[in-house]
Amino acid sequence: MNETAITVHDVTAHYGSKKALDQVNLTVPTGAHFALLGPNGAGKTTLVNILCTLRRPDGGTAVVAGADVIARPTQARRSIGVVFQDSSLDDRLTAWENLEFHGLVYGMAAKPRRAMISTVLELVELGDWTHEIVRTFSGGMRRRLEIARALLHRPKILFLDEPTVGLDAQTRQRIWQYLDRLRRESGLTVLTTTHYIEEVENADIVCIIDHGRIIAEAPPEQLKKDHGIRWLHVVPQDATAAEAIVQRFPQAQRLSGTGLALPAGDDDRTDAFLAEFRDRLSEIRFHPPTLESVFLSLTGRELRDRADGQRDADRAAGRRGGRR
Amino acid sequence: MSTRPKHRWRATAINLGIVAALLTGLSFLPPDTSLADRQSAGVLKLCVPPSFPPLVTGEEGAPGYDVELAGAIAAALDLKLSLNVLPSIGQDYNPRNWFLTRAQCDIVGGGVADTAQTRSFMQTVPTQARTGWIGISPTGTMPPPGSVVAVLPGTSGLNRLALSGWLRQQQLRAQLVRSPAELSRALTSGAAAAAVTERFLADGIDLDQTGFVPFWLEGEGFTSFPMALGVWKGDQTLKRAIDAAVSDLEESGAMERLRERYGVDADLAPASTNQTPPSAVSPLE
Amino acid sequence: MEAMMLLRGLYAIWLREITRATRDRAQLIGGVSRPLIWLLILGVGLNPYFRGEIYGEVRFVIPYTYLQFLFPAVIVLNIMYTSIQFAVSVIWDREFGFLREILVSPMPRPLILLGKVLGGSTIATIHGGLVLILARFADVTLSLQQMFTALGLMFVLAFGLTSFGVILAARVRSFEGFGVFSNTIILPLYFTSSSVFPLDPALTRTQMVTAYPEWLVFLVQVNPITYAVDALRGVIIGFNQFPPTYGLAVIFGMAAVFFVVALIDFSRS
Numbered sequence: 001m002n003e004t005a006i007t008v009h010d011v012t013a014h015y016g017s018k019k020a021l022d023q024v025n026l027t028v029p030t031g032a033h034f035a036l037l038g039p040n041g042a043g044k045t046t047l048v049n050i051l052c053t054l055r056r057p058d059g060g061t062a063v064v065a066g067a068d069v070i071a072r073p074t075q076a077r078r079s080i081g082v083v084f085q086d087s088s089l090d091d092r093l094t095a096w097e098n099l100e101f102h103g104l105v106y107g108m109a110a111k112p113r114r115a116m117i118s119t120v121l122e123l124v125e126l127g128d129w130t131h132e133i134v135r136t137f138s139g140g141m142r143r144r145l146e147i148a149r150a151l152l153h154r155p156k157i158l159f160l161d162e163p164t165v166g167l168d169a170q171t172r173q174r175i176w177q178y179l180d181r182l183r184r185e186s187g188l189t190v191l192t193t194t195h196y197i198e199e200v201e202n203a204d205i206v207c208i209i210d211h212g213r214i215i216a217e218a219p220p221e222q223l224k225k226d227h228g229i230r231w232l233h234v235v236p237q238d239a240t241a242a243e244a245i246v247q248r249f250p251q252a253q254r255l256s257g258t259g260l261a262l263p264a265g266d267d268d269r270t271d272a273f274l275a276e277f278r279d280r281l282s283e284i285r286f287h288p289p290t291l292e293s294v295f296l297s298l299t300g301r302e303l304r305d306r307a308d309g310q311r312d313a314d315r316a317a318g319r320r321g322g323r324r
Numbered sequence: 325m326s327t328r329p330k331h332r333w334r335a336t337a338i339n340l341g342i343v344a345a346l347l348t349g350l351s352f353l354p355p356d357t358s359l360a361d362r363q364s365a366g367v368l369k370l371c372v373p374p375s376f377p378p379l380v381t382g383e384e385g386a387p388g389y390d391v392e393l394a395g396a397i398a399a400a401l402d403l404k405l406s407l408n409v410l411p412s413i414g415q416d417y418n419p420r421n422w423f424l425t426r427a428q429c430d431i432v433g434g435g436v437a438d439t440a441q442t443r444s445f446m447q448t449v450p451t452q453a454r455t456g457w458i459g460i461s462p463t464g465t466m467p468p469p470g471s472v473v474a475v476l477p478g479t480s481g482l483n484r485l486a487l488s489g490w491l492r493q494q495q496l497r498a499q500l501v502r503s504p505a506e507l508s509r510a511l512t513s514g515a516a517a518a519a520v521t522e523r524f525l526a527d528g529i530d531l532d533q534t535g536f537v538p539f540w541l542e543g544e545g546f547t548s549f550p551m552a553l554g555v556w557k558g559d560q561t562l563k564r565a566i567d568a569a570v571s572d573l574e575e576s577g578a579m580e581r582l583r584e585r586y587g588v589d590a591d592l593a594p595a596s597t598n599q600t601p602p603s604a605v606s607p608l609e
Numbered sequence: 610m611e612a613m614m615l616l617r618g619l620y621a622i623w624l625r626e627i628t629r630a631t632r633d634r635a636q637l638i639g640g641v642s643r644p645l646i647w648l649l650i651l652g653v654g655l656n657p658y659f660r661g662e663i664y665g666e667v668r669f670v671i672p673y674t675y676l677q678f679l680f681p682a683v684i685v686l687n688i689m690y691t692s693i694q695f696a697v698s699v700i701w702d703r704e705f706g707f708l709r710e711i712l713v714s715p716m717p718r719p720l721i722l723l724g725k726v727l728g729g730s731t732i733a734t735i736h737g738g739l740v741l742i743l744a745r746f747a748d749v750t751l752s753l754q755q756m757f758t759a760l761g762l763m764f765v766l767a768f769g770l771t772s773f774g775v776i777l778a779a780r781v782r783s784f785e786g787f788g789v790f791s792n793t794i795i796l797p798l799y800f801t802s803s804s805v806f807p808l809d810p811a812l813t814r815t816q817m818v819t820a821y822p823e824w825l826v827f828l829v830q831v832n833p834i835t836y837a838v839d840a841l842r843g844v845i846i847g848f849n850q851f852p853p854t855y856g857l858a859v860i861f862g863m864a865a866v867f868f869v870v871a872l873i874d875f876s877r878s
Contacts, residue, residue, distance in 0.1 A: 053712075074715050077714060087706060088705075088709050089707070090625065091705075093629070104620060105715075107614025107715070
């Protein structure tokens with residue numbers, strides 16, 4: 001088996017004049033759980049679209065499971081399973097029919113196909129819903145069905161674009177347990193993209209991406225050690241207080257809502273800050289180094305500080321990418 | 325465990341079945357009132373010429389094939405047949421020149437040929453009678469060029485121009501005769517090597533059937549054609565009822581008996597004097 | 610083995626279209642409501658104006674009743690609607706993301722398109738074939754052979770028109786736009802296809818009773834649907850206004866040309 005599952009070399013992509021990916025280089029070893037972390041619009045979905053051959057890169061090369069995505073897309077497609085950010089189920093068919101369609105399209109023979117359908121449906125606990133029309137499913141159920149579908153043809157590499165949105169903790173755990181087993185037993189490589197920190201804590205390698213550039217790539221513990229500092233999150237009592245803090249401490253970062261975050265690595269400065277603004281704060285909290293704080297210190301922004309409009313624009317871009 | 329659905333095609337079958345049943349049901353809606361109108365009047369009006377033997381004879385005992393057939397149809401529909409004699413019918417085969425109206429006739433008989441020309445005005449109910457030019461000769465084929473052929477044109481408007489053109493083209497000398505008796509004399513005396521006449525006149529010719537074989541003539545501009553009863557175009561319910569009645573009559577053998585009685589079959593050898601095996605009939609048709 | 614795998618995929622794509630179309634009862638009933646309107650309402654309503662009243666005063670001298678004349682055209686109308694509306698299914702796949710599920714699969718693009726078009730043409734043929742149930746109503750009698758020839762022609766016609774629908778779908782962005790769009794295409798094509806009136810209702814030159822202005826004759830003659838209707842009329846009621854080979858050439862030509870164009874479009878997308 002190949003040592004590297006995915007190799008990305010100097011990949012560049014544009015949407016019009018906007019640069020979505022800027023000379024991205026990546027190597028994902030076989031059997032790894034690789035997480036792409038970044039805010040919406042960072043270029044994660046574009047990269048996934050390139051890797052699953054839906055979009056051609058404007059420059060550079062990408063090799064997936066030993067197949068170049070530009071030169072031999074069909075071979076690459078055979079080895080990958082994809083869970084897209086938005087549903088790609090046919091909601092007028094039943095769960096079983098969606099899976100049957102998938103199995104047939106991947107050329108699976110009747111016996112292994114039917115057996116796998118039962119297996120994956122049990123995995124995502126949709127056994128009772130086998131013959132229900134997908135339209136009646138909740139968001140979480142659809143998500144589970146899509147994950148089941150992506151695993152149906154036993155791919156070598158699984159792409160999960162914002163995978164576990166809308167899943168309850170129990171199901172999420174079950175699915176990850178199953179994926180971990182597949183990784184150990186058959187060398188499945190999992191690549192997830194997310195803007196949820198919780199999703200990547202268990203990853204082998206976390207790759208932080210912003211504005212189409214990779215700004216860090218390491219195991220999560222390594223990242224926390226290298227870039228993580230303690231942060232002080234405060235909520236000022238009013239806007240004038242917030243204004244005063246920002247003017248006094250320019251390194252303060254505005255958080256979503258009314259909060260502010262200050263790097264708290266330097267105890268003197270923290271003391272000075274607290275001494276000065278103690279009475280004008282309604283909330284004070286220290287945050288130990290987390291991936292979130294890593295992200296904050298690397299990009300100067302919170303992960304979830306994007307407006308919904310941006311997210312929609314991102315979706316539209318992803319959809320256009322899919323059509324191209 | 326197999327999760328394969330047991331009735332995968334059930335919804336499809338049910339939906340298609342419902343739609344098909346709906347359409348089938350609707351296809352039984354009557355498209356017009358033509359039959360209902362006749363039934364409320366209790367009368368079926370048949371328009372015929374004064375005489376077009378053997379389809380219409382004007383005789384009391386044997387009124388003609390078309391008239392008797394129309395009578396049987398009317399009886400099957402529980403209607404009284406009313407005969408409407410119009411001299412304009414049957415002068416030629418283009419019913420456009422017959423000056424008929426819906427008020428006068430429900431069905432038309434006695435000289436309605438089942439051709440595209442007729443069908444452009446009327447729908448036709450084929451009666452299994454057939455007419456056209458026929459030849460009569462000892463061999464069952466037309467004689468060699470140069471021979472004399474006796475021609476009895478009759479009165480029903482078969483295309484005489486086309487016939488004489490065809491005879492000229494075959495380099496046969498046509499000799500007009502005025503009656504069946506004259507025709508039969510010309511043939512038996514050997515004055516003519518063959519004779520040409522209309523199919524319906526053939527049965528009236530008194531000939532020694534052992535020596536002479538009738539056969540259909542087909543050429544450019546004239547062919548034999550089936551005869552029919554005419555029904556007005558668009559009278560669908562009436563037409564369907566008549567079609568059903570005719571098919572019943574055919575099944576019961578009543579039509580066959582009528583055809584034999586009047587000698588209007590497409591099969592040329594008359595039953596009464598049939599001594600010629602059918603294989604001797606020219607396959608020209 | 611490879612071929613078997615591709616056949617499975619082709620079957621899956623075809624089957625999905627069939628399942629979607631036949632599961633929706635409303636869609637099926639909508640599909641047959643058109644022939645009902647055309648045959649039952651228009652055909653019966655206009656029947657008195659096309660039937661014989663007085664010999665020599667009839668204008669409609671085609672040797673068939675108006676219902677018989679209309680019948681094959683209604684089949685074509687049904688196929689046109691269903692085929693061109695198939696574009697909605699293509700747009701749906703694109704807008705609701707299902708297209709990506711197909712595109713990341715190892716199925717080659719041409720086979721994906723073929724599967725979809727075959728599915729669409731099967732549905733259109735079913736919708737056209739359902740009209741045949743009304744043959745009795747229109748007083749059209751069909752032998753088994755006629756029926757299968759007609760269904761075959763209907764399928765090839767549907768194949769061409771479905772490909773045409775796919776071509777349209779590539780150029781139309783929204784569902785709403787497509788509804789208006791399809792009507793502005795289908796109805797003019799249908800009405801200028803000599804479907805509801807014969808181009809020359811006379812049997813011979815001397816009988817010529819109606820002459821249409823040249824622009825209308827021109828429109829009818831350049832409309833490919835004219836020849837499709839004519840071919841089907843030839844099979845179903847045995848009446849041809851044009852040489853029968855024209856219709857066959859147009860039907861098969863449309864299927865080939867439109868599919869190739871759709872393929873180019875689809876591969877580029």
